[in-house]
Amino acid sequence: ETGVTQTPRHLVMGMTNKKSLKCEQHLGHNAMYWYKQSAKKPLELMFVYNFKEQTENNSVPSRFSPECPNSSHLFLHLHTLQPEDSALYLCASSPSGGYQETQYFGPGTRLLVL
Amino acid sequence: EDKVVQSPLSLVVHEGDTVTLNCSYEVTNFRSLLWYKQEKKAPTFLFMLTSSGIEKKSGRLSSILDKKELSSILNITATQTGDSAIYLCAVVGGTSYGKLTFGQGTILTVHP
Numbered sequence: 001e002t003g004v005t006q007t008p009r010h011l012v013m014g015m016t017n018k019k020s021l022k023c024e025q026h027l028g029h030n031a032m033y034w035y036k037q038s039a040k041k042p043l044e045l046m047f048v049y050n051f052k053e054q055t056e057n058n059s060v061p062s063r064f065s066p067e068c069p070n071s072s073h074l075f076l077h078l079h080t081l082q083p084e085d086s087a088l089y090l091c092a093s094s095p096s097g098g099y100q101e102t103q104y105f106g107p108g109t110r111l112l113v114l
Numbered sequence: 115e116d117k118v119v120q121s122p123l124s125l126v127v128h129e130g131d132t133v134t135l136n137c138s139y140e141v142t143n144f145r146s147l148l149w150y151k152q153e154k155k156a157p158t159f160l161f162m163l164t165s166s167g168i169e170k171k172s173g174r175l176s177s178i179l180d181k182k183e184l185s186s187i188l189n190i191t192a193t194q195t196g197d198s199a200i201y202l203c204a205v206v207g208g209t210s211y212g213k214l215t216f217g218q219g220t221i222l223t224v225h226p
Contacts (some may be wrong), residue, residue, distance in 0.1 A: 033214075042118070042215075043202065043204070044216075045214060047214075048213065050156055050195035056213060058213075090157070099145035099146060099206050100146045100164055102159050103157065103214060105150075105156040105158070
């Protein structure tokens with residue numbers, strides 16, 4: 001499989017549930033990103049990992065917890081979410097997080113919080 | 115705070131028309147501007163424009179960066195129904211490596 005993959009593609013969870021989103025990139029990149037895309041709002045960067053180290057946390061609530069065990073995998077652990085957290089969560093990767101690199105996106109996980 | 119504004123927010127045209135999408139930005143230490151096309155889920159990369167590469171072209175799509183006006187346009191000529199998508203503009207600036215700031219997107223609908 002090539003590119004950036006994400007699982008699951010769709011997720012429905014209650015506010016008391018704990019779930020995890022998974023992202024895997026097969027591009028040999030060293031930087032990975034989580035974005036949130038809500039209806040009628042711009043894509044919003046959440047976290048950046050560079051060589052497995054978190055280099056950016058864009059003031060994301062602690063109910064979202066990222067994990068990057070290696071350069072190919074990125075997780076987003078979810079717990080006690082709110083209905084307003086319902087959105088499309090996109091993962092992306094780039095070679096090394098540089099200024100003039102293209103980020104390649106996965107297909108996203110559509111999350112609905114009830 | 116970095117800011118990207120796209121216009122129009124939505125556009126409806128017929129096949130064969132030419133469209134111009136706009137993107138303006140306010141960013142500290144501009145590094146690059148990227149255009150993406152988002153059809154169903156994953157945004158797919160179209161162009162990257164930088165100070166050393168202010169004009170790009172690929173088939174019917176072309177893009178120009180105007181650093182003086184802090185803006186960029188994306189042109190699509192001879193539109194096809196397959197061009198229907200959300201077109202996203204994003205900029206990289208400041209000191210945060212890899213931090214893309216996106217605009218709201220332009221929803222393009224091409225009717226047969």
